[in-house]
Amino acid sequence: MEPVLRWLAIFILLSSLLPYIHAIYCEEDDCYDLLGVTQSANASEIKKAYYKLSLKYHPDKNPDPESRKLFVKIANAYEILKDEATREQYDYAIAHPEEVFYNAARYYHAYYGHKTDPRAVLVGLLxxxxxxxxxxxxxxxxxxxxxxxxxPAYKNRLRALELERSGGITNKKKASKHINKKVEEELSNELELQIQGAEKPCLWNLIVVWFILLPYTLGKLIFWKGSWIWRYTIYKSAYSWEDACYLTQRSLRVPQEAWRTLDESKKNDLVGRRLWVKSNMEAYLTELRKEVKRRR
Structure with missing residues (x-):
């Protein structure tokens, strides 16, 4: 008895949803009936039927308020049936009324999905x-x-810069006073403040610029990788200074900015140790541990 009741409930639910299929297309009407054509009518017959009805019910031709409502329905039916894709979807919905949610999803995808260009969405998001x-x-x-x-360190730098600009001429009265705000602003513009972790924003570092330059970056990376394999794997050349620095920096996992600020003598020492070789790296780490223990 329970299976029968279950199927009965499903049937009642589907029956209640059947009008919804027509509602999302031509409300309670049939699109073909609105145009006065059969489901087997071709595109030319549908077009002729629409133009004939539009001449009869267009608000400019027919002042009756009801004709305006009917004209809107006719125009909507024509929009659905004139396009092969939407007409095929509508025919499928008529033939498979039980697939309520699938038909509804196809309808909304057809009418709203294509109106938004994915490329425009991507650009807008970026x-x-x-x-x-x-x-x-x-x-x-x-x-x-x-x-x-x-x-205080920044203020001292400002005072030093002020002395440099004034040629070292100052007096106690002037030195005891605070720097004029306008002068301080002018001097601060001359000081290049490099703050680790809070660098001045640059347009080249924005996501949208990275995305635009992605093909160039990938091409450059592929070319660099290919030339690296050719020079050092196939041709067995000695590493250039720049490439040896890159290998050392990568082996030590040092950020690029930190590597740039290293003393040249320290760089030479690290590069000369050939730390990209595993045994050399292990020996270097052992040496560092011993040095730390000595200092303790």
């Missing part, structure tokens, strides 16, 4: 993300600069 990225970097940078400007 622009929004880049705007947030730039705003976040600028906020961090301004906050860091503001904190640095409060430190």
């Amino acid at each position: 622009l929004i993300l880049s705007a947030f990225q730039y705003l976040n970097q600028w906020t961090r940078y301004t906050q860091a600069i503001s904190m640095v400007k409060r430190t």
